Amino acid sequence: MTTRKSIIKYIIILTILIFSTLIIDQVDDPALARSDPTCEKKGWFPSDFGLKDHHVFIHDGYYYLISIYIPPGTTDPLLQDRFAYARSLDLCNWEDLTPVLPDRTPGAWDEAAIWAPYVYQENGIYYLYYTGVTRDFTQSILLATSTDPSDPESWVKQEMVFQPIHSGMIWQNGKAADCRDPTVIKHGDVYYMYYAGRDESGSIIGLSTAPSLQGPWTDWGNIVPPEPDAILESPTIAQFEGFSYLFFTRSSVGGFYRIGASPSGPWRAPVSFQPGWAHEVWLDMDGKWFSSFLTSLTVTIEPLSWDNLFYPPRPFIGSTIVHTFIPLLTKP
Numbered sequence: 001m002t003t004r005k006s007i008i009k010y011i012i013i014l015t016i017l018i019f020s021t022l023i024i025d026q027v028d029d030p031a032l033a034r035s036d037p038t039c040e041k042k043g044w045f046p047s048d049f050g051l052k053d054h055h056v057f058i059h060d061g062y063y064y065l066i067s068i069y070i071p072p073g074t075t076d077p078l079l080q081d082r083f084a085y086a087r088s089l090d091l092c093n094w095e096d097l098t099p100v101l102p103d104r105t106p107g108a109w110d111e112a113a114i115w116a117p118y119v120y121q122e123n124g125i126y127y128l129y130y131t132g133v134t135r136d137f138t139q140s141i142l143l144a145t146s147t148d149p150s151d152p153e154s155w156v157k158q159e160m161v162f163q164p165i166h167s168g169m170i171w172q173n174g175k176a177a178d179c180r181d182p183t184v185i186k187h188g189d190v191y192y193m194y195y196a197g198r199d200e201s202g203s204i205i206g207l208s209t210a211p212s213l214q215g216p217w218t219d220w221g222n223i224v225p226p227e228p229d230a231i232l233e234s235p236t237i238a239q240f241e242g243f244s245y246l247f248f249t250r251s252s253v254g255g256f257y258r259i260g261a262s263p264s265g266p267w268r269a270p271v272s273f274q275p276g277w278a279h280e281v282w283l284d285m286d287g288k289w290f291s292s293f294l295t296s297l298t299v300t301i302e303p304l305s306w307d308n309l310f311y312p313p314r315p316f317i318g319s320t321i322v323h324t325f326i327p328l329l330t331k332p
Contacts, residue, residue: 039092042301043292046096048072050297051084053116053181053234053278058285059126059149062087066117066128069099070297078112078133085152091290091301098152100128101144108132109140109160116181116234119149120213127213128155129182129193137176141195143214162193162208166221168200178203183236184213187263193217194235194246201226205235205248207264223265224248224258234278237263243312249277255293259312275317276300291317 044051050070057064069084082102086094104111110132117130126149132142141162146154164171164179171177178198185192190209197206204222224232224246231251238245244260246267254277258267273279276293281304284290289304306313307321 039090042091043295043299044086044088044094045298046084049084050075051299052080052294052297054292054294054299055118055280056282056290056292056301057119057121057126057149059121061285062089062150063091063284064119064149065094065292065299066100066119067299068115068117077115078135078137080113080115083114083117083130087150091284100152100155101130101157109134109138110142111135114142115139118183120184122186122213127184129161129184131180131182132160134174136174138173139177139179141179141182141193158214161215162195162217162219164195164197164199164206164208164219164221166199166206166219169219169221170198170200181234185237185239185263192237192263194223194237196233196235196248202228203230203232205232205246220264224267236280238281238315239263240306240315241313245281245315247273247279247281249279255279257315271314273315273317281315289315291315293317 044065049072052068052070054065054067064087067084068080069082071079081104082099085097085100087097088094101114112135113133115131115133117128120127124147126146128144130142132140140160143158143161144155145158146156148154171179179195181196183194190211191213193208193210195206197204199222201222205224206219206221207223208217208219210217232248233251234249236247238247244263245257246260247255247257249255255273256270257273258270260267276295279291279293281289281291290301291304292299292301302317303319304315304317305319305321306315
């Protein structure tokens with residue numbers, strides 16, 4: 001009997017050792033064909049100023065990175081009055097270009113500061129959506145356009161394009177009012193703009209739609225379940241295998257995402273998305289997924305992979321999927 005019990009115990013221990021082994025799936029190497037083999041870490045890491053909310057887009061064989069400019073020695077949001085601007089062939093070595101939209105006009109919706117740029121390209125025109133901030137911290141979504149983004153001075157300011165007006169919205173000119181962090185996509189014949197705001201339910205991720213990139217925009221309000229104790233910021237959207245992935249940041253916590261059946265939801269429960277915050281998710285010139293995100297006032301760029309063990313697939317930062325299986329044991 002003792003021998004039989006010993007054998008059973010040995011089999012159980014051996015089973016645990018086998019099934020708790022890490023199973024590692026290597027995904028395709030997402031390195032760029034033109035990448036610098038000496039580059040140890042992709043991203044833009046300037047030493048004489050800081051970066052914050054940003055966007056990466058492609059033009060004429062270059063990657064462009066546009067970001068909130070953080071002046072040296074201060075993080076005062078009203079001193080963030082221009083966009084840092086750079087381009088790269090390999091996401092590693094960046095050519096620092098002249099800042100974009102550096103001029104502030106008294107009385108304008110962006111008289112004090114500009115935040116959270118996002119660039120959308122269509123028919124040879126580049127649309128730069130961004131947050132304009134007044135001296136009272138009133139926030140609006142503004143637009144600038146360019147047909148040659150290689151020239152930082154080519155960006156021409158258009159009119160203010162969006163301020164929230166949905167029922168229950170807390171927004172008032174002349175006071176601190178949240179309406180920032182725009183992201184724009186096209187789905188079918190409709191343009192979707194996601195933004196961070198505030199209404200009677202608390203901090204929100206809002207949605208507006210329009211028939212054209214210049215509007216007019218219809219404000220639909222909050223599209224995710226309320227989170228009264230959190231500040232939701234930096235929404236961005238990606239679509240993969242028929243699902244929509246809404247990425248956002250909980251201030252002071254980090255990145256999260258929700259999976260939806262459509263660009264407007266409904267959305268599943270939030271899942272942590274680490275490391276970093278203010279994530280952008282995009283395809284490179286070779287059609288491979290990347291995420292760029294903030295790390296200590298710099299922008300880090302890493303591969304983004306999809307874990308097909310789950311349905312819908314789950315995104316994660318990195319190129320290696322690690323699964324741990326631990327069997328359920330019953331008493332013999």
